[in-house]
Amino acid sequence: MVIFADVTTCSMKQGLVFNIEEFAINDGPGIRKTVFLKGCPLRCVWCHNPEGLSGEPQIMHGHDGDEVCGRLVSSDELAELLIKDKDFFQMNGGGVTFTGGEPTRQADFLMEVLAILKGKVHTAIETSGFCAEDVFRKILELTDYVLFDIKAVDNDIHRKYTGVDNTLILRNFKTLSFSGKPFVARIPLIPGVNDSLEAMMAVRDLVEGAPGLERVEILRYHKTAGAKYHMVDREYDPPFDTDAVPEIHDVFKHCIIL
Ligand code: SF4
16 A cells, blocks of 8 residues: 655645555556556446445555555656656556556546656556546547456446446447557456357457457456455445356457456
8 A cells, every 4th residue: 555645735636546556567568557546436246446446535444453545646746656667667668557446537637647647657547438538538648558448248237237338438449449549458257247158259349450459358257356345344245156267268369368
């Protein structure tokens, strides 16, 4: 958990960060710092980051007692912290990835940080794509790389397991596809939810052929995520068999399993 000084007076936007992970190797090119922004409008029943759902600071019950999850930080303070590793990132082809939660939930703050980092540090966002289209376009202009999560192309399945309609997500995905921006399509593979051949083929039809697509990444479901829920006073009760092994269908041209 990263600790920032208290922000009291600042003209820059402030954002709520709940973690910064060092040496991340699966969040974009090279070795990266991954910044977790608080707040997400989705409620995926398998979510691995329940502490990122609320857009407010909250008490997290840990082994060593309670602590506050979520620290306010100004955009220039965060950018300054990230720029310190500029040479390291340049050496290994890495950079910074913003995730969450859903990073576009704090769009103004995110855009300010991205604007400061532009040209200095390689940036990526990991997003569900659930964000206003004009905002998504602006963020796309400011970032170098995108990890776009695709939970389900079928809207009924999407609504049932994430709580939101995917029309906006698919529109933003189209915008990303046509932009030519390099990206990875990420599929959290959930047993009995989106692991059918039909579901995989629908994702394949959506993503294959997009100019910027580098590869598909399949993220395995881990039921260990459930352990964190009680720490933020939430119940983990996913409506699928958490012991089932999801089927992996070989339908993509370039795909890795994480
Ligand atoms: S989009 Fe990501 S952070 Fe939000 S609920 Fe789904 S898995 Fe969790």
